Amino acid sequence: MSARTRTTGAVLAALAAAAVAVPGATPVAALAAEPRGEAATPGDSGAGDPYFPFAGNGGYDVRHYDLDLTYQPPAPEPAPLVGRLSGVATIDLTATQNLDRFNLDLRGLDVHEVEVNGRSAEEVDPPSPGEQVEGAAYWRVQNDAQRQWELTIQPRPRLTKGERARVVVTYGGDTTRPTDIEGALYGWVTTRDGAMVVNEPEGAMTWYPVSDHPTDKATYGFEITVPEGKVAVANGLPRRKPVTKDGWTTWFWKAPDQQASYLTTASVGDFTLHTSKTDRGLAVVNAVDKDLTAANAATTSASLARQADMIAFFEDTFTRYPFNSFGAIVDDDSVGYALETQTRPVYSRVASESTVAHELAHQWLGNAVSPELWRGIWLNEGWASYAEWLWAEESGGRSAQASFEEVMAIPADDPFWTVVVADPGPLGLFVAPVYDRGAATLHALRLEIGDRAFFASARRWLQRYDDSTATTEDFEAVCEKVSGESLDAFFDTWLRTPSKPPTP
Template sequence: METGSRLRRTLVTGGVGLALLVAPAAAAGSGGDFEPGASGAGDPYFPFSGNGGYDVLHYDLDLTYTPPEAAPAPLTGQLDGKARIKLRATQDLSRFNLDLRGLEVDSVRIDGMKAHEVTAPPAGTSVKGRVFWHVQDDAEREWELTVQPRAGIRAGRTVTVVVRYGGATTVPTDIEGVPYGWVTTRDGAMVVNEPDGAMTWYPVSDHPTDKATYDFKVTVPKGKVAVANGLPAREPRTRRGWTTWWWDAPDQMASYLSTASVGDYDLRESETASGLPIIDAVDDALTPADLAETEASLALEPEMIGFLEQFGPYPFNSAGSIVDDDSVGYALECQTRPVYSEVADESTVMHELAHQWFGNAVSPYRWADIWLNEGWATYAQWIWSEDQGGDTAQQAFDQVMGIPATSSFWDVVVADPGPFGLFSGAIYSRGAATLFALRQKIGDDAFLEGAREWVARYDDGTASTADFEALMEEVSGQDLGAFFDVWVRTPEKPTSW
């Protein structure tokens, strides 16, 4: 994610619980060994995001979306979906959760067996048979669907959960009122989820530690274009005034990086010198100035990818972008298809491309580790600028270090900023300065070896600040505890390291 004068982003939810609760009963004769899956992934910032007791393997999302009517009609769309979720139990499960916010559930099936809706029972009440109940508590910002099959699910067993759902879409926001998730726009929807907005448009285990592969089928009114992650799975088809778009994302992906944006896009296809497909979706309503800057920046994508491959091969099956004319103020690193609001400028394109390695291939183990996303992406901007004859990385570092010690900038604990500090300036700039200082301390060879090993070792997974520190100690042969204490664990301006 990029921040700046044109790109504002201060999105957090501060531990709000939003859950779609799916609860099979324990099997008869199980001896009580079936237990509920945890109600969250264990992230202290967002304790109800993600879930325990299972691993999602694949999401197959079938969406039909009607955008709002022209102004002055309300900015309200209609989304109807069928989510086919393949998951594997990692414990003997008596129940498990999926996260879903603001949409109504019509039906649920587990391995083809239909559950029937009942009135929500009192807490702790056992209801036998295949039933579900749906509760949405707006005051607590918690939404739960409870489903109870006849038998528990043994560890290692794979099941398919099919949820039909839908409802009106507007502009969901976090607790600070910043739009995220399925952001309804006049011409479609701009879909940007960080950190836990995926639950606003499909049932999901909404935490980076539960990555999965994806398929998308998105049906929209004729003339609209639906763009998701990965590559087109087949040619779009138009029937009776509706066009269906298919996208396949076969690489492991954290839910916050998924997208299925809808708009008046011009699809542009190109490739790198090595043949990597690039698909750019550019809104046809950009101003001439924004369009010219966007086109110039996107033309650099192949060169930027080659530059970033100093950190390892590009990690996914495609690259590209979605450039929307909406003025929400986003740039978000959606996997293979970063989203830019209004314009894609050169520095921001480099930032979001760098995230494909740092944040997407290797995602944060906990949201407290987000500096490893944003610090690396900002550092990539610094070294790209230097490579292109602009300001040097040293100049960028000196600018950060020129911030007075009395500034609140230095009050942020970079490795634990709190849920309201995830997108503070220090996460980006002090994070990048940490990497610059680390490179000086351990030398170019060890630093680049460590960066490449970081991506190779933790690709398709998550990693923490502790993992990063240990790896850099491994490749450098140095004890870096004091260094990381100064740079990412102490809320003061570094003076020596």
């Protein structure tokens, strides 16, 4: 993420995962037999991330989402800024345990119907402590103040470990402008001309049922139906030409690469689509809002014209570009930040050259290799910020060393140095030190182990953890292996100590 101004906050205490209790219901006459071997148990209600205890889920691995969405943007002013979204999510998953029931994350939308392997489940009322539904296939939705937004599904028959299942959820509701834990807009952000869809860290649940954590990556397909004249843009590439009928247009997109849920988008607006290819044959699709100011349109056009050069530079620096396409969504809305949505970053109002370089670098560093826990976000933002420094130097601007020296010129008593970069807390994900001290850490590492080992470590990191997730400790291990040096003291000083490191 770029240009998203935050304030440093204290780390929130991890919420205790609550056991799912379900009210009584009439048992079915014939209960499904228990799976062989271990007894079937409920999947965890979170992926185990202390920052967001109820984000993601346990008991299964999603392989693919097909999202069939219909969206009516708000009426013109002075009508309320409220849209209407209806959807059918078809989710292909594999049970990773003998599974009695499981959760999907879903926030603020109504569920109308749930099927598992073609069998309908019934809705039940919210739970009372200690109550359960025995035998029946059911679903229920929970929304509460602990950020525990769950769609709980009890399939019958139960799922056995390794079994593949198809879950179909029909849902919908009004869309507004949801906010994250800090109060910043994210998720399905309703705009007057459509929607700006930017999910980091766990806002995908505001527009589809999902296992909303980076550790459960999947492939995606999108069918997005919007009023004729509107353009809907998602990840990947168009699967077929749009179809218009009875005043509505359906846009088809396919994203065949592994993707974390926070990197999905289905933005809607008054866009003009521009398509091209790089010299190496990579498809580039840019969606630019027709209503940008003249100044912002000029800056954006100049920046997007450098995309092919940036891709070539980062391929030479790191590894081959990891996905099937790249591009941009530039919206005239006033959200005020950019996000590295996979293959198609979203920019609010303008795309500057440095921000385009930052979001492009994220395709390798954050998207192909994602943080296993959100405390490791510096691996995204520190690396993307350092890539900005590298691109500036490559394109004739300030050197990476000069950018490093600027960070190191911050006085030692400045609160900037008190942030623990390797564990900034859920309210500190987007504070300046995560970006700038993170980038400075990488430059200091380069000075410590030398250019050859540094860039070899980056390539090894990307190759080893491609399409997966990893931790700060994993990164340190790769650097130690490649360089042959012990780096515990270095990483402790630069990432885990709330004070200014000595200048190398």
